Amino acid sequence: MQSFELDKSDILKIKQALEGNEETLKTLLSEYHASEIAILFESLSQEEREHIINILPSEIASEVISEMDYEIHPEKILENLDPEKRSEIMEELDYDDATDIISQLPQEQQDKILEGLDAEDASHIRNLLNYPEDTAGGLMNTQVLKVNSSLTKKEALDEIIRLSEEMEEFYTINVVDNSNKLVGIVSLKDIIKSRYTVHIRELVNDDFVFVRADTDQEEVAKLLSQYNLTSIPVVDDNMHLLGRITFDDVIDVLQEENTEDILKISGVSEDEELSGNWKEAVKSRLPWLVLNLGTAFLASSVIRHFEPTISKIVILSGYMTMIAGMGGNAATQALAVTVRRISLNDLTDKQAYQTVIKELTVGFINGAVNGFIVFLFALFYDAKPMLGLVIFLAMTGNLLIAGITGASIPLFLKRVGIDPAIASSIIITTFTDVFGFLLLLGLASKLLL
Template sequence: IKEDNKQVFETTIEELQPYDLAQLYVNFPVSDRNKYLSYLSLDQLAKLIQALTNKEQLEVLKALSVEKTSQVLERMDNDDLVSLLSSLEPDKIKKLLAGLKQEASDMIQNLMKYPPETAGRIMNNQFVWIYKSYTVREAVDKLKHFAELAEYLNYLYVIDDRKRLVGVVSYRDLLLADLFEKIEDIMKTRVVHVDAWMDQEKVAQLIQRYEFVTMPVVKEDQTLLGVVTVDDIIDVVYQEANEDIEKLSASGKAIDFTTKPLVAASRRLTWLILLLFIGIVSGSIIASFEETLDQVVALAFFMPMIAGMTGNTGTQSLAVVVRGLTTNDLGWKQVIKLIIRELWVGIIIGVACGILIFIIALIWQGSATLGFVIGISLLCTLIIGTLAGTIIPLILYRLNIDPAVASGPLITTINDILSLLIYFGIATLFISKLM
């Protein structure tokens, strides 16, 4: 396609979406990429950069001249720019910001004040505001003037003379209203909005519940700061789901298909080494029951099954709790209710599996006592495993501690230890009957 014919190329790419521009860039051989970049307009470059991964963004920026970089950065959406800058070192940020116009640079620095994963960090200024004293005609004129900001726009946000958010007017309201009506007479005054410090997960919940395309963000004094758009929220939902899965699998932060083996291994090793030491604790529990085990080796046959089942039921409970917390807020009352529910689940599961394993052990090993010991052990460990998988993440949640600490393998390993203690404890009680 790209036979040095700039003219043809430009008409081909004119209608391309940012994602397509980015795919083209990624699929060109490295040697052709700079030529490709030189063919793009400043607006197209800005779009391209927004659709690339962080690593590729830095590559593109390196290839551009200092002057061109500033011009491209100024054309980027400010939320994308903030997330690009967040990945750089402080002095690199300063250098890039220095190239921007004072106004733009100030605004970016203001946004970067908000901590990552808050509404303030992901909001942008792609919206149109109007004063409540405007007439409908003035509002429509302003809308026309800022039409390029209107891509994600279904609403105009209305502010008073102190820039406080006081209402909202939909595009439909404008169409149906008389041109000389006052905005304050047709606006809706009940505006769902969020605080700039709100956690992005909460913002995602609200946008999902209310099915909004944009959500206005305000400061403590109700001053309108920006909007969070639904496209950013989709990214947030993906990101939060990935974090939940990282918690459940202890697979380590941010490993994707392109992560290098050494990096992926070292991220995963942190957890594995911790779990290895906890595994040694299990080992020393078994060692302390060496005498029991020595006398009835058959106890060892059921060890992995009991530990495994306890781990599995704990993981199941954990998954239900972690997912539930992403879409629900729980008070203490609901927490208690949930724990009692899971207690019942544990009892039902424990009784069912306990009876089943009693029958299996009886047939296989021909000993009712052994079957009884194993059945009772499984009943107890399943109840306790279910409760541990429920209570540990709930307590962390209620105490506002990051529940990432309660990862799946950690709960599994805690359940391993508990189940071995219970199993060998019960077996030792019955040791004289077992021999």
């Protein structure tokens, strides 16, 4: 099956069907997978989305809503639905998906929606709403397949069959004791292959990976990736089994975290929605640009200080932007690699030191190569070998500084508890601009005047 790509013809067909009769629209929608309808929703109005959700079977409608991008605000669709239809959809949703969606609504609306559900479903969702959304507790699904360690093979299989009726899929079976404490995991394959009279306690793997409810979602993603797991159990401080997190939930987390890091490095607030309007974009970006403007005054003051040098050697102004621009690019490269390493692993002191040394070396070599190219340009085009030497030294020095700052600043910010993706780009831009101009104009003042 090929991945679905949004096409204008698909949108046109949907919009035309929306203007026609309901049966035509139902027939057309049946040709699309729920995830494809969720993608199509991005090009439809809120009223059109609500109309489609209302005519879809509740089972399909719940899949569409769970697949919708959070920026399309699936919670607003639920809020405006007929109470009976809304309850049907909510009961089809996994508890973790239902919690993620209604958590975006005001408390009054949350209570209104939960009152329409049966007591058990409402209790599960209310429990999940108590956990921060970026923790294992906020990510987990409380629908979990578990068996008691004292059960025999036949009893365990009967229990698995009973519990699996409420679950779409499961990957591992959690084993608990009489007080619901997690004692290990067992695979369905091991149970089926075992002797008929065996007890589950004899099959338990007690060397397993688990997370606590307050574990950060990034750490959960790392563990699932590191140990190649399809799911991971969530426990409280006393090892009582609370729920499970599956790999598909973690894929969403990785996408969110990567998007967040990219936006932060670019000086864009994580609160800005990618599909938001221009007012939201200005509100999100303007403070960072103003801060960046403040740091630019530092670079400007360096230029002002060397104004006599520039007035005597006007050709320097042509190379100033080159030196600063190359430094900024090199620092951004080092920054991106370092921030990514930090997000994947908590670096030890030795690894952090090695990272800085590596970027220092890369910066020196890249600076020398690029500096030599500019030296040759100045030698043959401007016929000024000493100017070429000054530019060579300035380029080499600035890219060396770019490598050091691009690696060390995010590591330092991480050490003092500041998100390295937020502040690093502005700081390194200031460093490369200021030191680039200082090196070029300072060396020119000493060697060319």
